[in-house]
Amino acid sequence: MDAFVFLVSAAIVLTGAVGVLTSRNPVHAALFLVQTLFGVAVLFVLQDATFLAAVQVIVYAGAVVILFLFVIMLLGVDRAEDLGVEPIVGQRPVAAVIGASLMGLLLTLLLVATDGPTGAPGRTAPLGDAGDNTRRLGEALFTGHVFAVELTALLLTVAVVGAVVLARTVKGPLQPLPVVVVATATEPDEPADEGADEPADEGAEEEAKEEAKEEGSA
Amino acid sequence: MVVTTSWYLALGAVLFSLGAVGLLTRRNPLIMFMCVELMLNAVNLTFVSLGAELGDLGGQLSVFFVLVVAAAEVVVGLGIIVAIMRRRQGATADDLSVLGG
Numbered sequence: 110m111d112a113f114v115f116l117v118s119a120a121i122v123l124t125g126a127v128g129v130l131t132s133r134n135p136v137h138a139a140l141f142l143v144q145t146l147f148g149v150a151v152l153f154v155l156q157d158a159t160f161l162a163a164v165q166v167i168v169y170a171g172a173v174v175i176l177f178l179f180v181i182m183l184l185g186v187d188r189a190e191d192l193g194v195e196p197i198v199g200q201r202p203v204a205a206v207i208g209a210s211l212m213g214l215l216l217t218l219l220l221v222a223t224d225g226p227t228g229a230p231g232r233t234a235p236l237g238d239a240g241d242n243t244r245r246l247g248e249a250l251f252t253g254h255v256f257a258v259e260l261t262a263l264l265l266t267v268a269v270v271g272a273v274v275l276a277r278t279v280k281g282p283l284q285p286l287p288v289v290v291v292a293t294a295t296e297p298d299e300p301a302d303e304g305a306d307e308p309a310d311e312g313a314e315e316e317a318k319e320e321a322k323e324e325g326s327a
Numbered sequence: 328m329v330v331t332t333s334w335y336l337a338l339g340a341v342l343f344s345l346g347a348v349g350l351l352t353r354r355n356p357l358i359m360f361m362c363v364e365l366m367l368n369a370v371n372l373t374f375v376s377l378g379a380e381l382g383d384l385g386g387q388l389s390v391f392f393v394l395v396v397a398a399a400e401v402v403v404g405l406g407i408i409v410a411i412m413r414r415r416q417g418a419t420a421d422d423l424s425v426l427g428g
Contacts, residue, residue, distance in 0.1 A: 112328040119338050126342055126365050130349040135357050142361045145342075149368050152335065156379045158387050161371075161394075168394055173364065173401050180405050181357060184412045196421060201352055208348035215340035219333050230382045242387075249384050250391065261395040268399035275406035 114155055122148035133192055139177045146170045157239040160246050335376035343369035354419040356408050360401065367397050 121144060128141030146169045153162035195201055237245045250258055346365030353359055371390045378386020411418050 111330045115330045115334060119334075122338065122342060123345070126345040126349075129358065129361050129365060130345060130353070135355060138358050138361055142364060145365060146368065149372055152338075152372060153375055155330075156335070156375050158375050158379070158390075161375065161387055161390055164391070164394060168398060169364070169368075173398060176401060176405060177357060177361065180409060184409065185416075196354070204348050204351035207351060208344045211347055212340055212344035215343070216337060219336055219340070228377075228381050236378060236382045236384050236387075245384055246387055246391070249388055254388060257392060261392060264399050265395065268402045272402045272406040275403070275410050 111155065114151065118148045118151040118155070121145070122152070131192070135181045136178065139174055139181065142177070143170050143174050146174070154239075157236075157242060159239050160243040332376050332380040336373055339369040339373040339376070342366075342372070354421060356411075356418075356420055359420060360404055360408075364397065364401075367393060 125141045125143075125145030125148060128144065129138045132138045132141060146165060150162045150165040150170075153159075153165060235245075343366050346362045346369060349362035349365065350359050353362065371393055374386040374390045374393070376386075378384065378389075411423070415422060
């Protein structure tokens, strides 16, 4: 029974991962990501990590992927991407070689280690059964690892503040990124004007505002 | 057929490699982020499997903190992507080569 559940969820996980890699539309990639995350949650349940399975579904599938979808929809980048072109020559073969060697290395390590993973069984935080999992995890988090929990709280606060700072609207016209043609060594024609942030006279400022409006409407 | 820890570790290895290949090949920054999530999930699976093998709660504790860090990373990363996309519609990872100076 365990083997059946494992094989089915492994198939779900791997097809989802391949889907993320190969889908041309970012929305489809996000949905494939949900598939993979659910498969991993099933594998967590199979290993009696019930709390993490719930958190996986709620935080990852519920929050992170929704955030991805929000950004995709808000930015309007949900159009299909042409996967046929390869802007950097030889990128895909090199990536395939790196991925294959990484996978081969890890799997070879598994095959060589015939006695399986080694190590001493835990003494300070023994693993309970599935029903006991959440209580034990909470006890361990808020007794032995309370400093780490406080640090993650600080990290989350910093991340929220950072996101707000990044998302604030900048006064004045936005400077578009300079257009650079990929895979050529030529410099852009004109170096960016250092005074471009603050237009000198009012006429230039109005021009810049109109440009910004056009960019916004385009 | 008994599911041993090695099965989970092998699945984690394959998932990690797939995520790495995706990160190296795709140019859409959002999909690159999703591939990072795939790699994080592969490592989470490995943590839980080894914790179950050794009867230690430490693996699951590590996964808990990885989840928190991943959530913070996604928030900041998507904020950066939104800030970039507002300046340049349809920017890909290649367009950010201007950061090189």
